[in-house]
Amino acid sequence: MVQRAALVETRNVSKHFGGVDALQDVTLAVFPGEVTCVLGDNGAGKSTLIKILSGVFPPDSGELVIGGAPVHFANPRVARSYGIATVFQDLATVPLMSLWRNFFLGNEPTKGRGPFQRMDTRRAKQVMRDEMAKMGIEVRDSDQVVGTLSGGERQAVAIARAVYFGAKVLILDEPTSALGVRQSGIVLKYILQARELGRGVILITHNPHHAYPVGDRFVLLQRGRLLGSYRKEETTVEHLTEMMAGGAELKELSHELEALKDIPAMAAAARELAAEAPEGT
Numbered sequence: 001m002v003q004r005a006a007l008v009e010t011r012n013v014s015k016h017f018g019g020v021d022a023l024q025d026v027t028l029a030v031f032p033g034e035v036t037c038v039l040g041d042n043g044a045g046k047s048t049l050i051k052i053l054s055g056v057f058p059p060d061s062g063e064l065v066i067g068g069a070p071v072h073f074a075n076p077r078v079a080r081s082y083g084i085a086t087v088f089q090d091l092a093t094v095p096l097m098s099l100w101r102n103f104f105l106g107n108e109p110t111k112g113r114g115p116f117q118r119m120d121t122r123r124a125k126q127v128m129r130d131e132m133a134k135m136g137i138e139v140r141d142s143d144q145v146v147g148t149l150s151g152g153e154r155q156a157v158a159i160a161r162a163v164y165f166g167a168k169v170l171i172l173d174e175p176t177s178a179l180g181v182r183q184s185g186i187v188l189k190y191i192l193q194a195r196e197l198g199r200g201v202i203l204i205t206h207n208p209h210h211a212y213p214v215g216d217r218f219v220l221l222q223r224g225r226l227l228g229s230y231r232k233e234e235t236t237v238e239h240l241t242e243m244m245a246g247g248a249e250l251k252e253l254s255h256e257l258e259a260l261k262d263i264p265a266m267a268a269a270a271r272e273l274a275a276e277a278p279e280g281t
């Protein structure tokens with residue numbers, strides 16, 4: 001079997017903040033044309049991992065590897081120069097700017113030379129429309145202010161921009177966490193498009209139901225450690241949910257809430273938790 005080369009790898013990466021082991025010995029590889037989902041509960045180390053991958057800070061130990069050789073990201077600009085683009089949930093777009101300005105954010109195409117050089121607005125709008133169309137979105141008005149788009153559409157603009165500017169690895173931190181079912185579906189569709197274009201995608205999420213349909217590999221983090229790493233055929237959405245929730249802990253919590261059942265809201269919460277906890281725990 002031919003093993004494709006990874007686009008980027010972390011090898012035994014650790015990061016500590018004071019006494020907290022935010023990451024401990026985490027090894028993972030991202031392959032072209034694949035979606036790697038990083039799953040974990042609050043505080044598991046997901047954001048820390050992507051900050052290391054996007055050059056926000058270096059690991060305390062372990063290394064980042066690109067094309068088989070170790071690399072050092074002194075800052076996010078260096079990570080971007082290696083083709084690693086990160087889309088953060090809230091900082092991805094500028095609400096008061098138009099769609100097309102958001103798409104280029106200072107990298108607008110120009111026309112003319114020397115002192116006559118100026119922004120090629122027409123071309124910029126056309127490129128933005130074409131790129132959005134590739135992602136399956138028809139732009140009605142390129143001057144529309146991004147703040148008036150839905151959350152899912154804003155994410156789509158950020159993803160399309162990263163793909164257009166040559167991202168080989170696209171990192172998305174919780175792109176669906178603030179979105180409803182339909183909007184999440186839209187974002188997940190763009191993730192699949194980026195995969196079809198041969199990009200490596202890292203999808204950070206709490207939600208196995210969002211991860212499973214689009215993911216090729218699943219990496220589970222728990223309190224900074226790698227709990228497991230699976231290819232799609234090695235796992236199921238139920239298995240991922242159970243691993244993430246720590247089935248036994250959920251059951252225990254539902255018992256504790258049950259003890260407070262005279263308070264109606266608590267009884268309802270207990271029933272919900274009991275329903276979510278996996279069988280036999």
Ligand SMILES: Nc1ncnc2c1ncn2[C@@H]1O[C@H](COP(=O)(O)OP(=O)(O)OP(=O)(O)O)[C@@H](O)[C@H]1O
Pocket residue numbers: 017018020021022040041042043044045046047048049
């Ligand atoms: N800059 C920092 N200073 C101190 N502690 C930090 C810092 N960043 C993260 N941590 C700690 O490291 C651990 C992992 O945090 P991280 O943000 O990576 O988790 P996460 O998996 O992204 O969680 P969430 O799902 O809530 O976003 C947490 O215990 C957090 O408190």
Ligand SMILES: [Mg+2]
Pocket residue numbers: 046047048
């Ligand atoms: Mg986080």
